[in-house]
Amino acid sequence: MALYLFIYYCVFLFAVFVIPTYLTYKKTGIKPFRFDKEETAINYVGKAYKMISAMAFITIIVNAFFPAIIKYFVSIDYLQSNVLAWIGMILLHLAFIIIVIAQRNMASEWRIGIDNENEVKLVTRGLFSVSRNPIFLAVILLFIGLFLVIPNMVTAIILVAGILVIQIQVRLEEEFLLNTLGDEYKSYMGKVKRWLL
Numbered sequence: 001m002a003l004y005l006f007i008y009y010c011v012f013l014f015a016v017f018v019i020p021t022y023l024t025y026k027k028t029g030i031k032p033f034r035f036d037k038e039e040t041a042i043n044y045v046g047k048a049y050k051m052i053s054a055m056a057f058i059t060i061i062v063n064a065f066f067p068a069i070i071k072y073f074v075s076i077d078y079l080q081s082n083v084l085a086w087i088g089m090i091l092l093h094l095a096f097i098i099i100v101i102a103q104r105n106m107a108s109e110w111r112i113g114i115d116n117e118n119e120v121k122l123v124t125r126g127l128f129s130v131s132r133n134p135i136f137l138a139v140i141l142l143f144i145g146l147f148l149v150i151p152n153m154v155t156a157i158i159l160v161a162g163i164l165v166i167q168i169q170v171r172l173e174e175e176f177l178l179n180t181l182g183d184e185y186k187s188y189m190g191k192v193k194r195w196l197l
Contacts, residue, residue, distance in 0.1 A: 034113030088148025
């Protein structure tokens with residue numbers, strides 16, 4: 001399972017970051033990664049998210065190729081279970097499917113971060129008709145899945161920090177969309193929940 005998880009994560013990164021970034025840039029000329037070096041809240045969140053993602057990838061690499069070292073990540077033994085590991089794998093694959101579908105729903109509007117330079121169009125179709133943040137919801141599922149597959153203190157920190165950073169980013173993006181789209185976004189907020197409930 002450890003090697004499969006590494007392969008899964010490599011495919012995941014390629015499928016949900018590299019390919020959509022290339023396709024969006026090719027179609028629109030817009031770089032979807034909207035974080036820069038300016039000292040703003042959203043850029044700080046972007047840096048934090050990069051660190052969390054790097055921690056996750058390092059953990060997966062260590063788990064797959066250096067299993068003797070993973071014990072130093074302080075295993076949570078009572079969560080070591082084949083059933084929980086399989087639930088985790090299901091969540092990881094569900095997250096992948098949700099992100100791919102949501103990115104297709106967004107098409108050329110897909111961005112990571114806040115785009116202050118280009119026109120913003122509200123996407124309300126597909127998964128965005130049942131959740132305002134299906135991609136972030138899927139990333140939370142991804143962090144939960146990783147924790148269940150490799151239950152240790154590092155993946156626990158990744159899970160908690162990831163959820164906190166996502167909660168902050170969602171609120172920053174909502175504030176931006178309210179300021180940019182006004183009543184259109186306010187109406188959307190009244191119809192569709194931030195997550196699901």
